[in-house]
Amino acid sequence: MTERRPPTKRQLQAAETRERMLAAAAVVFARQGYRATTVGAITEAASTAHGTFYLYFRNKDDALIQVLQAVTDRVLVRPEVAPDASRRDRIELMVRSYVGALAANPGLYRALLEGMLASPLVEQVWLDMREEFVSRISAGIDRVVARGEMRPVADSGQAARALVSMCEWHAFVALGLGHGAPTDAQVEEAIATVTDLWARATWGTV
DSSP states (O other): OOOOOOOOOOHHHHHHHHHHHHHHHHHHHHHHHHOOOHHHHHHHHHOGGGGHHHOSSSSSHHHHHHHHHHHHHHHHHHOOOOOTTOOOHHHHHHHHHEEEEHOOOOHHHHHHHHHHHOOOOHHHHHHHHHHHHHHHHHHHHHHHHHHHOOOOOOHHHHHHHHHHHHHHHHHIIISSSSOOOOOHHHHHHHHHHHHHHHHHHHHHHO
């Protein structure tokens, strides 16, 4: 068994610089949007040389994609579910993770929408990212249908995409549009609304 060596000072510095660049990119995209964001604006926000950008990102699209991947990775972390959790509680946990990510990054999601309309690469990568969440929901639908706890659906994948689309678009309109960051009350209202609709659509009850 090969002994794992601790990271070198240079590796630690490179990792710290990458995190700083990623954080700066997230801030600039959220503040300025996709089109107005430039490499120079990101490196200025990160207090790094212009050329440093290309050590970590291929181009502006790659920077946005890496920022979105970091957000998506947090959403995909499976929350702990109590053994006695109700069906509605389980749905709410999924909705809360998705809506919470958008509520915490409204400007970034505006940049994503703008980026998808401008860049086929950003569009395709985002569709691939959200498909991981869709696959999880689709598998859950298949399990409960097999147990006879939910009415059969023609295509669990399409059903899952419709549910995820409802979740993200309602959250975007309710929390991502308008001026200023959404309040806690607005976030909770959005979560409750989507959870209720999701529960009624799948179980027929709340």
